[in-house]
Amino acid sequence: MQPSLRRFAVYSAFSSLATVTYPATAHHSTTMFDHAAVVSIAGTVKEVHWTNPHVAIFVYGVSKEGDEPALWVFEMTSPGNLVRAGGWSRTAVKPGDKVTVSMAPLRDGSRGGALKKITMVDTGVSLNADIRDQEGTIKE
Numbered sequence: 001m002q003p004s005l006r007r008f009a010v011y012s013a014f015s016s017l018a019t020v021t022y023p024a025t026a027h028h029s030t031t032m033f034d035h036a037a038v039v040s041i042a043g044t045v046k047e048v049h050w051t052n053p054h055v056a057i058f059v060y061g062v063s064k065e066g067d068e069p070a071l072w073v074f075e076m077t078s079p080g081n082l083v084r085a086g087g088w089s090r091t092a093v094k095p096g097d098k099v100t101v102s103m104a105p106l107r108d109g110s111r112g113g114a115l116k117k118i119t120m121v122d123t124g125v126s127l128n129a130d131i132r133d134q135e136g137t138i139k140e
Helices: 003-025 079-085
Strands: 039-049 056-062 070-075 098-105 112-120 126-128
Touching: 039 070, 056 098, 070 098
Parallel strands: 070 112
Antiparallel strands: 039 056, 039 098, 056 070, 098 112, 112 126
16 A cells, blocks of 8 residues: 555544544533432542533542541533633632532442532632533423
8 A cells, every 4th residue: 555545544544433432522411410419528629620621629528427538529510611600710729628518419329429519618718510500401
């Protein structure tokens, strides 16, 4: 096979693969969260991923007094939606912040959920993040 033809075949194969796999990375629904339940977690922010398509906050904490602390992950909407919601910025929540989080838990029981509200313990500042409202989904 000629080099230019081989290069075309490789690019075509890559393009086809990218086209086929793209839907797998498409946006997911929020049905994995139990929006009828609200769970509170108290702990310390470990990481904040301020990235599209969803901001994620990782908190090392507990859901009830006496539980062993564990790492929890909370998903929110996009950075742009959070900024438009008011009060949010890339630095509104930082690693090391002591927080209380209200969330809709994951239906499978994993340690995580859709963050509804986060309160900074030291300042009392609260930020809301209702992913269903901010992304225009219909409530159950």
